[in-house]
Structures are given as C-alpha cells and as structure tokens.
Amino acid sequence: MIFNRQKITGWVLVVVSSVYLAYFFRIKVMTTGPLLTRQDWFNLITAIAVLIIGIINVRLAARREQNRR
Numbered sequence: 001m002i003f004n005r006q007k008i009t010g011w012v013l014v015v016v017s018s019v020y021l022a023y024f025f026r027i028k029v030m031t032t033g034p035l036l037t038r039q040d041w042f043n044l045i046t047a048i049a050v051l052i053i054g055i056i057n058v059r060l061a062a063r064r065e066q067n068r069r
Contacts, residue, residue, distance in 0.1 A: 007061035013054030017047045 024047065028040060 003066070004061055006057055010054045010057030010061060013050050013057065017051040017054060020047045021051070022066070026038075 001028060020043070024040075024044060
C-alpha cells in the first residue's frame with residue numbers, strides 16, 4: 001500500500017490532534033484545578049479544527065485514489 005503525501009499529512013494531523021485532545025481532557029478537564037483560561041479554550045478549538053482538517057485530508061486522498069482507478 002503506497003501512501004501519498006496528502007494521506008500521510010492527514011494522518012499526522014489526526015494523530016497529533018487526537019493525542020492533544022486526549023491529554024487535554026485527561027489533565028485539564030478531569031482533574032481539579034484552576035478554571036480553563038482563554039489559552040486553553042483556544043488550544044481546544046484549534047485541536048478540534050486540526051482534527052477536522054486531517055479527516056478531510058484523509059478522505060480527499062482516498063477519493064482521489066479511487067478516481068484514478
């Protein structure tokens with residue numbers, strides 16, 4: 001199975017943002033501590049956006065590969 005750059009980039013984005021979201025929910029949300037700051041909210045929204053972009057990238061790469069056949 002040959003990966004193209006678009007698919008690799010998409011998977012990297014998905015994995016990195018998923019790891020950050022897991023960290024965020026484990027450390028920032030599930031433990032007691034100070035309230036979430038603006039920076040925390042910005043990081044959360046950015047991670048969700050990167051996850052969505054990564055999923056779109058993977059799906060578009062799959063569609064492109066399917067159209068070539």
